[in-house]
Amino acid sequence: MDGFQAAANGDLSLIRRGRWVSLEFLWGIGESDYLILLREGRVAEVRLRTLPIETGMFSIRAAQEVWIEHWRPLPKRDYHDLFSMLSAGLASLDGEITPLMQNLLYFKDLLAAPRPPPAAQS
Amino acid sequence: MSKTAGPDYEAITGRYFNLQIAGADHRIYVEEAGQGIPLVCLHTAGADARQFRHILCDEELTANYRVIAFDAPWHGKSNPPPGWQDDDYQLTTVGYKDLVQAFCAALDLDRPVLMGCSMGGRIVLHLALSTPDDYRAVIALEGADRLQPYYDTSWLNRPDVHGGMVSAGFVSGQIAPQSPAEYRFETLWGYMQSGPGIFQGDLHFYWQDGDFDDRSGDIDTARCPVYLLSGEYDNSCTPERAQATAERIKGSKLTVMTGLGHFPMSENPALFRQHLLPLLQEIAG
Numbered sequence: 001m002d003g004f005q006a007a008a009n010g011d012l013s014l015i016r017r018g019r020w021v022s023l024e025f026l027w028g029i030g031e032s033d034y035l036i037l038l039r040e041g042r043v044a045e046v047r048l049r050t051l052p053i054e055t056g057m058f059s060i061r062a063a064q065e066v067w068i069e070h071w072r073p074l075p076k077r078d079y080h081d082l083f084s085m086l087s088a089g090l091a092s093l094d095g096e097i098t099p100l101m102q103n104l105l106y107f108k109d110l111l112a113a114p115r116p117p118p119a120a121q122s
Numbered sequence: 123m124s125k126t127a128g129p130d131y132e133a134i135t136g137r138y139f140n141l142q143i144a145g146a147d148h149r150i151y152v153e154e155a156g157q158g159i160p161l162v163c164l165h166t167a168g169a170d171a172r173q174f175r176h177i178l179c180d181e182e183l184t185a186n187y188r189v190i191a192f193d194a195p196w197h198g199k200s201n202p203p204p205g206w207q208d209d210d211y212q213l214t215t216v217g218y219k220d221l222v223q224a225f226c227a228a229l230d231l232d233r234p235v236l237m238g239c240s241m242g243g244r245i246v247l248h249l250a251l252s253t254p255d256d257y258r259a260v261i262a263l264e265g266a267d268r269l270q271p272y273y274d275t276s277w278l279n280r281p282d283v284h285g286g287m288v289s290a291g292f293v294s295g296q297i298a299p300q301s302p303a304e305y306r307f308e309t310l311w312g313y314m315q316s317g318p319g320i321f322q323g324d325l326h327f328y329w330q331d332g333d334f335d336d337r338s339g340d341i342d343t344a345r346c347p348v349y350l351l352s353g354e355y356d357n358s359c360t361p362e363r364a365q366a367t368a369e370r371i372k373g374s375k376l377t378v379m380t381g382l383g384h385f386p387m388s389e390n391p392a393l394f395r396q397h398l399l400p401l402l403q404e405i406a407g
Contacts, residue, residue, distance in 0.1 A: 074299060077355045081295025084357040087272035101283050104291025105310075 001034055005043045008113040015041040018106035023099055026054075027111075028061030041106070058095030060111065066090045071114040082108050134178045143195070143203075143224045144217070150225070151199035152192040156184025159258065159406060160234035162226060163191040164242030166264075166385065167213075167328050168278075168289050168321025169312045170198025173239065176391035183399060186406055187235075192225060196320050211323035215331050218245045219252065226256070235405055237261035240359065240384060241328040244269075247338060247348065247367070254346035259405045261349045261398075264356050264384050266363040267338035267370060271329040279319040286314035289321045296384035298355040309388045335370060343373030349401055350374055353382035377401075 008014060018041030026049065027034045033049035035056055062070075062085060069079040078088035085091035093100075100107050133155040141150045153171055155178040163174040171191035178189050193200035196211050222245060226234055235258045236246040243265020250260045273292060279285050290310040297306050313321065341348060348371050352364035361378045368376035379386060379397050386394035 078357065080299045080355060081357070083273065083292060083295045084355075087357050098282065101277050101288050101291075104288055105294060108291065108294060 001046045004114050005046050008043045008110055011109075011113060014106065014109050014113065017041065018103060018110065021099065021103050021106060024056045025100075026056035026059035026061075026095075028059060029067050030064030032064075033059075033061075038110075043110075055095065058093065058097045058100055060091065060093055062091035070112065073116050075115075082111055132175075132179050133181070133184065134175065138199075139228070141224055141228055143221055146203045148195045148203050149201040150192055150195070152190060152229075153178060154188060154190045155179065156187050156189050158184075158186040158188055160229075160231040161187040161189045161402070162222070162231065162234045162236050163189065163387075164222065164236070164238030164245065165191070165194070165197065166240035166242060167324030168197075168293075168316040169309075170194075170200075172198065172312055173309070173385065173388040175388075176395075177387055177398070180391075180395060183395070183402065187402060190229065190231075190234075194221060196317060196323070202317075211317075211319055213241070213324050213327040213331075215245070215248055215327060215334075218327055219248055222249060223253065223256070233258045235259050235261065235402075237263065238265060239263035239387065240265065241324050241332070243350075243359065244328060244332045247341070247371070248332070248334065250343075250346045250348055251334070251337060251341045254342055257346050259347040259349065261351065261401065262364075262367075263351050263386055264353060264359040264364075265350065266359045266367040268333050268335035268366070269329055269359060269363060271325075272358070275322045275325045275329070278322040278325075285318050285321070286316055289313040289316055293384065296356055296358055297389045298353065298381055298383040300381055301383065301389040305389050305391065309385045312388075335367070338367065339370045339372070341371045341374075343371065347405070348374035349405075350376040351379055351386065351397055351401075352376065353379050353384055353386055355381075355383040358384055 021041050022039050024035055024037045027036050035047050035049055035054055037045040069075050078084050134153050136153045138151050141148045165171050165173050170193040174191040196202045238246045243262035246260035246262050277288055290313040293313055350364050350368050352361045368374045377397055382390055
């Protein structure tokens with residue numbers, strides 16, 4: 001997840017798109033729940049959840065292997081996009097998702113931030 | 123000032139005309155290019171005919187086809203009918219069929235080829251069933267006789283969510299990841315410009331009203347050939363749903379397009395034409 005934070009904060013286009021977003025959400029990667037604190041589109045903090053009451057505004061969860069495929073340079077169909085993962089039953093979404101919907105393109109790109117940029121694709 | 127050769131215009135000509143549909147006036151915007159067999163192109167839900175601009179400018183294609191693409195009422199540069207402000211827009215199977223038939227009649231087209239994408243791909247299948255002799259063939263891009271909603275469309279039209287941005291956000295995942303960024307974002311731009319509630323209203327037909335898998339098997343492909351083209355990365359009209367449709371419509375021909383998504387003509391025109399051109403040559407005979 002260190003790599004995620006650096007990749008997201010290094011993408012100025014992503015930060016611009018998310019400039020209205022300041023909140024905390026829960027990102028479930030396999031058995032690990034991470035709390036992602038966003039401030040004006042930047043990833044301010046990434047930390048492992050330690051308490052049950054730490055829920056974030058909403059949660060996005062999928063198995064670790066699903067996220068690994070999602071982050072490949074050219075993901076397989078159904079793994080390439082958050083809503084494709086949801087419709088294929090590969091991911092789940094819970095909580096107050098209005099901010100997610102208000103900034104859907106931003107959140108999709110944020111979750112895909114670890115994916116190598118197009119120039120690096122093979 | 124020195125005289126120049128003038129702008130390098132594209133081959134597309136755009137015009138407006140009044141179309142009566144169910145007794146109501148509709149100011150319709152239509153573009154066309156080429157000559158030969160009429161090829162009427164129907165855009166996706168929440169979008170407009172700009173999606174077909176590459177087809178309209180494909181000289182190899184327009185050498186034998188008169189390509190015609192129009193904005194459906196409420197979409198693009200076609201107005202909603204007078205009094206629109208008093209109603210919510212909602213597309214139905216009957217209304218969409220009436221629109222396409224009225225359009226083809228107004229232009230006095232002789233057995234055109236119908237090609238639609240997404241909701242357009244669904245309605246061409248309905249028309250192949252109801253009026254097969256009116257069309258030389260139908261091409262359903264990302265069209266099926268049965269679909270399954272995968273999100274709540276009320277998110278598309280509410281005051282606290284930007285309708286254009288959330289529409290683009292929803293459909294972005296239906297574009298293949300390898301499609302060129304330029305065309306990915308041009309496709310999304312069309313969705314960002316859609317009128318309030320229009321994508322949602324179109325999805326009423328696409329997801330609620332348009333299923334007819336109980337009758338699609340009655341389509342007579344000897345009278346109206348049916349071609350289905352399905353993009354690998356389409357998570358809405360998936361290749362599996364297109365395959366199931368093809369199995370019900372005896373004699374139909376299915377092509378699964380590797381590396382394409384739900385918007386083949388606009389997200390990756392160079393790859394899409396590799397599938398479309400041979401098919402149009404087959405139809406032309």
